[in-house]
Amino acid sequence: MSETSSPSSARNAVVAAALDLFARQGFESTSVDQIAQAAGISRSTFFRQFGGKDDVVFADHEVLLDQLREYLAGEHANPWEAVCEASMQVYRHFAADPELARRRYAVVRGVPALRDREIVTVFRYERLFDEYLRSALPGLDPLDAVGFAALVTAVHNHVLRQLLRGPKKVPASVLRRALDDALVRFGVDNGAHEEADDDLVVAVFPRRMPPAELARRLQSEL
Incomplete structure (x- = not known):
């Protein structure tokens, strides 16, 4: 070198x-x-x-986790979207060099001790997202924080495995669409309510939207 x-x-x-x-x-x-x-x-x-x-096998994850902590420590208008963007950052990193990512995946799959560490590493991302949501949304039901963190992590891993297990490229747009769907399914997408221009604000929220997110959105409109 x-x-x-x-x-x-x-x-x-x-x-x-x-x-x-x-x-x-x-x-x-x-x-x-x-x-x-x-x-x-x-x-x-x-x-x-x-x-x-x-x-050395998990060196990228250590760097990425540090980067995500720094990113999530900043100001974000929509904490739910910030978690999705953090997931996108991880995916873009591995998609930038898919061959290296596939070699790492093959090595990990063949060594039980590395598979165990991989499980722990995945949980570290999920815990980071969970803790961030609880901090960014005071009063958020812990089940909602855990649920969304687990959903984003699972969606991310599902798309990433498509990239790792096959020779074809899986663009980041595939994950972005999946995460957008996760936002809708969880009731926290940005288009979940209508804005009014006068003094009367009429908002429609899905019943499944976490109360803390509902309060955040109402506060931003009033």
Whole structure:
């Protein structure tokens, strides 16, 4: 690797080298020394950047989770939509290099310990969305926060698996349509009520809309 390469590209090169080795000779049979040699870095640099063999497989998720925390910490007019956009950011990342994502998926599927860690990682996204909604919508029923976080995570994973399991491209628009449908089904889409121009505000809300979201929308109109 050249000294002019960016930190992210350098990390990606290490991840790609590790996944290539895992695919060719197996996860358990691949040593950290072999990964470091293939990536052109020292053993100590590898441990400083990643920590271990399993960490290199999930390195992207650690970066993404940090990015989503920063994104959700900002101001968002619609917290429900912010969660959907966070999901889109994750998908766009993996869709940008589907071949690398598919190699990672194949390695994880073949190692039970990595599959277990993958389950934990998915839950971390879901918990992040859940905690954000509770913070952004005071008084929100915890079941509504958990339900929507789980719905977005499940929809995201369903579309992502289509990308990972097949050779065809699955554009981000597929996930966007699915998330739009999730917003409608949960009763929190932006088009759920009609606006009036005079002093009388008439709004129609789905019965399934969480009370905290209903209160938020009424407050924004009055």
